[in-house]
Amino acid sequence: MGRVEGKIALVTGGADGIGEAAARLLAAEGATVIVTDINAAGAAALGDSLGGLGLAHDATSEEGWRQVADTVRDRFGRLDVLVNNVGGGLPDGNIEQRTLDDYHTVMRRNLDSVFIGCKLGVELMKDAGGSIINLSSVHGIRAAPHEAGYSASKGGVRLLTKSVALHCARAGYRIRVNSVHPGYILTGRMKAWVARSHNGPDLLASLVAQHPIGFLGEPEDVAGAILYLASDESRFMTGSELVIDGGFTL
Numbered sequence: 107m108g109r110v111e112g113k114i115a116l117v118t119g120g121a122d123g124i125g126e127a128a129a130r131l132l133a134a135e136g137a138t139v140i141v142t143d144i145n146a147a148g149a150a151a152l153g154d155s156l157g158g159l160g161l162a163h164d165a166t167s168e169e170g171w172r173q174v175a176d177t178v179r180d181r182f183g184r185l186d187v188l189v190n191n192v193g194g195g196l197p198d199g200n201i202e203q204r205t206l207d208d209y210h211t212v213m214r215r216n217l218d219s220v221f222i223g224c225k226l227g228v229e230l231m232k233d234a235g236g237s238i239i240n241l242s243s244v245h246g247i248r249a250a251p252h253e254a255g256y257s258a259s260k261g262g263v264r265l266l267t268k269s270v271a272l273h274c275a276r277a278g279y280r281i282r283v284n285s286v287h288p289g290y291i292l293t294g295r296m297k298a299w300v301a302r303s304h305n306g307p308d309l310l311a312s313l314v315a316q317h318p319i320g321f322l323g324e325p326e327d328v329a330g331a332i333l334y335l336a337s338d339e340s341r342f343m344t345g346s347e348l349v350i351d352g353g354f355t356l
């Protein structure tokens with residue numbers, strides 16, 4: 107029997123990177139997985155291959171979220187696990203370099219998407235309970251000078267998570283809400299960024315040097331934490347921040 111056998115799980119931004127690894131692991135452990143992504147073809151291909159569903163979805167759009175929630179209700183009748191995974195750092199830079207428009211772009215992708223996701227997740231889960239898992243970052247705990255908007259948005263995800271967790275607990279909903287805080291993870295996008303850099307090996311070495319464990323994480327390292335929070339093994343955890351960072355924040 108799988109660790110999330112029979113659960114209905116939705117992963118936003120699930121066509122690539124950490125979201126893809128989480129979708130694959132949840133499916134391998136018995137969940138029916140709904141993969142949503144702005145990359146419609148990628149979501150459809152992965153959702154089908156996992157025996158679940160793939161949906162085109164812009165997680166920054168409330169209307170888009172409503173359509174996804176309606177589809178989940180019609181097809182499955184409930185949702186047990188929601189992974190609010192969509193996020194990313196660009197455009198970013200320090201406070202002197204970036205504009206208010208850049209900042210709003212990052213906030214929409216990283217924080218608004220999680221706010222709407224939590225709102226609809228609670229709506230879908232409040233009768234039967236469930237687990238909401240929000241992707242923050244080590245930069246939601248420790249600020250990065252070169253990532254003003256990213257740090258602000260990921261700090262926001264951290265406290266939004268706790269607020270929703272408290273609300274659900276006090277309302278007696280049996281919905282657990284936790285955040286995940288990865289260090290630097292070697293996704294395809296990260297590898298491409300390093301490869302494009304004029305000093306790739308130095309950049310990689312400087313990233314590794316910030317992680318006391320001596321290496322960078324793989325998407326599967328974060329997927330394992332997501333699986334744990336999705337499963338009933340973590341039934342006593344809510345509002346917590348699960349750090350997977352090789353010691354970055356120590």
Ligand SMILES: NC(=O)c1ccc[n+]([C@@H]2O[C@H](COP(=O)([O-])OP(=O)(O)OC[C@H]3O[C@@H](n4cnc5c(N)ncnc54)[C@H](O)[C@@H]3O)[C@@H](O)[C@H]2O)c1
Binds near residue numbers: 118124242
């Ligand atoms: N990779 C890291 O080093 C790292 C570290 C800490 C935190 N994180 C966080 O983990 C999460 C996943 O990061 P990743 O590196 O795997 O990302 P990624 O860029 O590899 O994949 C992101 C996926 O989200 C999709 N996407 C982007 N915008 C979307 C939107 N508006 N609506 C729907 N889908 C959209 C993309 O098409 C892609 O499939 C993010 O929240 C990120 O901030 C990543």
